[in-house]
Each structure stands twice: as C-alpha cells, then as structure tokens.
Amino acid sequence: MLTLLRLSMRQLGGKRRVALILLLSILPIALAVVVSIAEGEDESFDSDFINILLDGLMVGGILPIVTMAVATAAFGNELEDQTLSYIVLKPIPRWHIALPKLLASIIIVGPLIIASGAIAAWIGMGADPRISAAVGLALFAGVTTYSSIFSWAGLMTTRALAFAIVYVFLWEGLISSFINGVDYLSVRGYTLAIMHGIDKDGLGELSERVIEFPAAVGGAVAVSVVFFYLTVRRLRNMDVP
Amino acid sequence: MTTQSNGVIDVADVSKWYGSVVAVNEVSFQVNPGITALLGPNGAGKTTMLHLIAGLAKCSDGQITTLGEPVRNNPSLYQRVGFMPEHESVYGFYTGRQLVEFSAKLYGLSPLGEAVDRAIQIVGMEDAQNRTMDGYSRGMRQRMRLAAAIVHDPQVMILDEPLNGTDPRQRIEFQEVMERLASQGRTILISSHILEEVETMAGRILLMVSGKLAASGDFRAIRAKLDEQAYQVRIVVDEPRRMASAIVSLDDVDSVSFDDDGSIVVLSRKVATIQTTLPRMAQENGIRLTRMEPIDESLESLFEYIVER
Numbered sequence: 109m110l111t112l113l114r115l116s117m118r119q120l121g122g123k124r125r126v127a128l129i130l131l132l133s134i135l136p137i138a139l140a141v142v143v144s145i146a147e148g149e150d151e152s153f154d155s156d157f158i159n160i161l162l163d164g165l166m167v168g169g170i171l172p173i174v175t176m177a178v179a180t181a182a183f184g185n186e187l188e189d190q191t192l193s194y195i196v197l198k199p200i201p202r203w204h205i206a207l208p209k210l211l212a213s214i215i216i217v218g219p220l221i222i223a224s225g226a227i228a229a230w231i232g233m234g235a236d237p238r239i240s241a242a243v244g245l246a247l248f249a250g251v252t253t254y255s256s257i258f259s260w261a262g263l264m265t266t267r268a269l270a271f272a273i274v275y276v277f278l279w280e281g282l283i284s285s286f287i288n289g290v291d292y293l294s295v296r297g298y299t300l301a302i303m304h305g306i307d308k309d310g311l312g313e314l315s316e317r318v319i320e321f322p323a324a325v326g327g328a329v330a331v332s333v334v335f336f337y338l339t340v341r342r343l344r345n346m347d348v349p
Numbered sequence: 350m351t352t353q354s355n356g357v358i359d360v361a362d363v364s365k366w367y368g369s370v371v372a373v374n375e376v377s378f379q380v381n382p383g384i385t386a387l388l389g390p391n392g393a394g395k396t397t398m399l400h401l402i403a404g405l406a407k408c409s410d411g412q413i414t415t416l417g418e419p420v421r422n423n424p425s426l427y428q429r430v431g432f433m434p435e436h437e438s439v440y441g442f443y444t445g446r447q448l449v450e451f452s453a454k455l456y457g458l459s460p461l462g463e464a465v466d467r468a469i470q471i472v473g474m475e476d477a478q479n480r481t482m483d484g485y486s487r488g489m490r491q492r493m494r495l496a497a498a499i500v501h502d503p504q505v506m507i508l509d510e511p512l513n514g515t516d517p518r519q520r521i522e523f524q525e526v527m528e529r530l531a532s533q534g535r536t537i538l539i540s541s542h543i544l545e546e547v548e549t550m551a552g553r554i555l556l557m558v559s560g561k562l563a564a565s566g567d568f569r570a571i572r573a574k575l576d577e578q579a580y581q582v583r584i585v586v587d588e589p590r591r592m593a594s595a596i597v598s599l600d601d602v603d604s605v606s607f608d609d610d611g612s613i614v615v616l617s618r619k620v621a622t623i624q625t626t627l628p629r630m631a632q633e634n635g636i637r638l639t640r641m642e643p644i645d646e647s648l649e650s651l652f653e654y655i656v657e658r
Contacts, residue, residue: 198455199428347406
C-alpha cells in the first residue's frame with residue numbers, strides 16, 4: 109500500500125496544485141489579520157468572523173474547492189492518462205488501491221487547510237486554543253469526507269469537477285440555505301456542526317443553524333465509509349480503459 | 350471458482366458491446382503455450398478482446414478463463430499473468446528502472462533487485478535504465494513497459510501491440526526474447542495490425558475482423574481459408590466493356606457482371622491475386638482504373654487488410 113501511496117502523493121502533489129492550495133490557505137490568514145486590525149474593537153466582530161470568514165470563505169469555499177481539485181484527480185488523472193491498468197491488474201485487493209488514493213488526498217490537502225483555519229481562528233477569535241482546535245478538527249473531518257466523495261466522483265465520471273461544483277455550490281450553498289434538513293446530508297453542515305460541538309461557547313454563533321454534534325460526526329463517518337465502499341465497488345465493476 | 354477449460358486461455362462465446370456498438374461478437378478460441386498472434390486491422394476489436402482476456406473489461410456475454418480461473422476481479426490470478434496495454438501512457442516522472450521496481454513491488458516480489466535486473470536485461474535496457482520514462486524514445490518506452498509487465502516472470506503474457514514504435518533491429522531482438530520465453534513453456538498472446546510483425550514468430554494466428562474471429566490457425570491455413578471465400582469487388586474504369594472482356598479471361602475470376610451505374614462487379618475466390626492483377630491488366634490495356642472496392646461491407650476491413658499487405 110505504501111508504494112501506491114507514494115505514487116499517489118507524487119501524482120497529486122504537483123507544484124501547481126500545491127501552489128494553489130498554498131495560495132488559498134494563506135487567504136483566510138491574511139484576511140483574519142486584516143479584519144482583526146480593522147475591526148478589533150467592534151462588538152459584532154466575532155459574529156462576522158464566524159459567519160463570513162469561517163463559514164462562508166473557509167468551510168463553504170476554500171475547503172471544498174481545494175479538496176475537489178485534488179481528490180477528483182486521484183483517480184481522474186489515472187483514467188485520463190490510461191495508467192489505471194498498471195495498478196488494477198496487480199495481485200492486490202481493490203481497497204488497497206482505493207485507500208492510498210484517499211489518504212494521499214487527505215495528506216496533501218489536510219495539513220494546509222487545517223493549519224490555515226486554525227491559525228485564522230487563532231488570530232481572529234482572540235487566540236483561544238479551544239476554538240483553533242475545534243476549527244482544525246472540524247476541517248479535518250471536512251477534508252476526509254469531501255475526499256471520499258470526490259475520489260469516488262473522479263472514478264465515476266470524467267466530469268467529476270462539474271459534479272463537485274454542482275454538489276458544493278448548488279446543494280450545500282444554495283439549497284441548504286432554504287431547506288434546514290439538507291444539513292443532515294451536507295459536508296458543510298457536518299463540518300460546522302463538529303466545529304460548534306467541540307467548542308459550543310467560543311463558536312456559539314453557530315448554535316442556531318447547525319445539526320446535532322453526534323449526527324454530524326455520525327454523518328461524516330458514514331458518508332466517508334459509504335463513498336469509500338462505492339469507490340472499491342466501482343474499481344471491481346468498471347471497465348478500465 | 351474454477352471452471353473446466355481446455356486451453357491456458359479459454360474464450361467461450363464472448364461478446365462485448367458498448368450501447369448499440371458491438372465491439373466483439375460471439376468470439377470463441379483457445380490459446381495454448383507458445384506464441385499466438387491476434388491479428389486484424391485497426392478497429393477490429395483486438396484491444397477490446399485483450400482487455401476482456403486480461404480482466405480489465407467485463408464480458409457482455411460469454412466467459413473467459415485463464416489457467417482455469419475467471420479473469421475478472423481475481424487478483425490472485427494476476428500474479429501469474431503479465432499484461433502490457435497498447436496505450437503508451439506511463440508515469441513519466443519515473444525512471445525506467447523505477448517503473449519496473451514499482452511493478453515488482455505491486456507484485457509483491459522480494460528481493461526486488463534480482464527480478465528487476467533480469468527484466469531490464471531481457472529487454473536490453475541496462476544502459477538506459479536510469480533515464481526518466483519521458484526522456485525515452487517510443488521504442489525504449491515500449492521495452493521498459495514490457496519489462497514492467499514481465500518482471501514477475503508470469504506464466505501467461507498478454508501484450509497489446511508491443512512492437513509499436515520499435516525499429517527492425519528491436520523487432521528481431523523482441524522476437525528472440527519472445528521465442529526464448531515461449532520455449533520455456535509460457536503462453537504468449539500478442540496483438541498486432543501488421544502481419545509481417547508477427548508471422549515469423551507466432552505459431553498460431555487469430556484473425557479478427559469487425560469484432561468477429563474471421564479465421565484461426567497457422568498463417569498458411571488462414572491464407573488458404575481466405576482464398577476459399579468468394580469476394581465481390583466493384584471496379585470503376587473508363588472503358589468497362591473492354592475491361593470486362595479482359596477480366597473474364599482470368600482463371601481466378603468466377604464471374605463478371607455490370608451494375609446499373611456501369612461499374613464492373615467481379616466475383617473471385619482469389620481476392621489477393623486479383624487486387625494485384627486487375628490494376629496491372631488495366632494499365633497494360635491502356636484503361637484508366639479509378640476505383641476498386643469490395644461490395645460486401647462486412648468483408649471490407651478484411652479486404653483492406655489483405656490489400657494493404
């Protein structure tokens with residue numbers, strides 16, 4: 109499995125892709141610095157910071173965008189380059205192929221996104237380690253869940269990016285704002301609920317619009333496992349070009 | 350699951366279709382130890398057939414077994430089978446040696462060094478093994494891909510157009526390698542769209558045309574079988590009556606008739622002969638031959654294949 113993990117890391121960790129992740133990871137930190145200087149005395153600052161920067165920009169934008177750019181390519185590039193046959197005709201179980209691809213996406217995206225969110229929260233939310241930890245852990249859950257979904261999408265269709273964009277911006281962004289129950293089937297909903305569940309006091313602003321903490325954790329785990337299983341099943345059933 | 354089979358590779362009534370397109374149509378054959386060539390023009394269904402045999406694609410109908418075992422989702426079987434795909438995509442950032450090592454690791458070989466050295470030596474790439482795959486010529490890349498496919502010393506080798514991009518000297522070397530491996534009891538199935546590439550090394554030939562197995566046997570048997578079939582060929586000339594008179598005098602022609610548009614329809618069992626004779630005859634008689642084509646569309650590819658030779 110390590111052989112495939114190394115290969116996947118090399119495939120996904122191209123300079124351009126890492127540069128994009130770095131750039132997008134720096135953005136929340138830079139914004140946190142700017143707004144904390146500009147609005148430090150404003151009473152509504154914490155609320156705005158959580159709503160706009162953490163929820164809107166980080167969880168609703170950068171997290172899914174960066175993860176989709178990496179995870180859809182985990183299998184998508186292999187299919188496009190027609191190199192998947194070098195892997196699937198080896199005497200290894202299918203899940204030994206799917207797991208390194210998933211782990212590579214998480215390893216490449218996770219540290220930068222988690223660090224970005226945690227540092228931005230540290231700067232913007234009064235250097236509270238509990239809030240930073242809550243943001244970091246929730247982002248880890250988000251990266252893992254999105255990676256599982258988008259890895260599967262990359263194996264299912266050559267238009268995985270389009271699928272990912274529709275899911276993120278239409279389902280999670282638009283529809284979830286009108287229908288409350290959508291958050292039970294939304295990675296963004298899980299991420300925010302986990303964030304809030306870990307530090308209810310520091311992130312109380314989220315309390316009225318997140319689902320229950322156990323439901324969020326259970327949902328994130330279930331979605332990750334189900335899409336991982338679907339990826340393995342797809343590897344078994346598909347015609348490899 | 351183990352099924353009863355007679356050949357090392359057993360293809361039984363296999364079809365493969367994609368929507369309404371039939372890529373492989375009720376094909377049956379067996380492959381035994383030695384070198385077998387899967388021949389046919391481009392688009393005949395060779396690659397689809399090899400993908401089905403390798404287990405990359407699922408049969409729409411029929412069954413394929415290798416070494417008595419089903420080929421789909423059977424990782425333990427892949428330890429005994431080596432597959433080299435037609436497309437030349439590789440992990441370009443790997444050196445040739447790294448590609449072979451990568452393959453060896455996934456096959457679970459230990460220690461790696463000896464197996465990797467042996468595979469690279471077989472394809473004669475010792476001197477260039479540390480260059481990146483992107484830096485190789487097409488032929489060198491083919492050889493390294495072959496090394497990666499055979500690094501685990503498989504009992505069965507399935508090689509899709511392995512001679513693409515190789516020069517005449519490399520082909521001779523490749524032939525020697527394949528013959529040596531076949532003499533050790535291995536079963537090798539090689540596809541090609543160029544008969545000359547494989548006719549000297551393959552003990553048996555499978556000829557696919559339009560998704561069907563048109564013929565199988567040794568080269569001479571296939572040519573004989575082709576000659577047994579009658580082909581209708583349409584000829585367009587500027588002087589049809591004079592040309593038709595000349596054609597009826599040929600021994601290899603069964604009948605000659607005229608179509609409504611004035612073209613000549615020739616029925617012959619010696620299509621390979623008439624395709625060379627008729628243009629010469631037209632030239633000798635000062636007749637301008639503007640078109641010569643088969644009428645039976647199902648045989649068009651086969652005809653073109655023969656004509657191209």
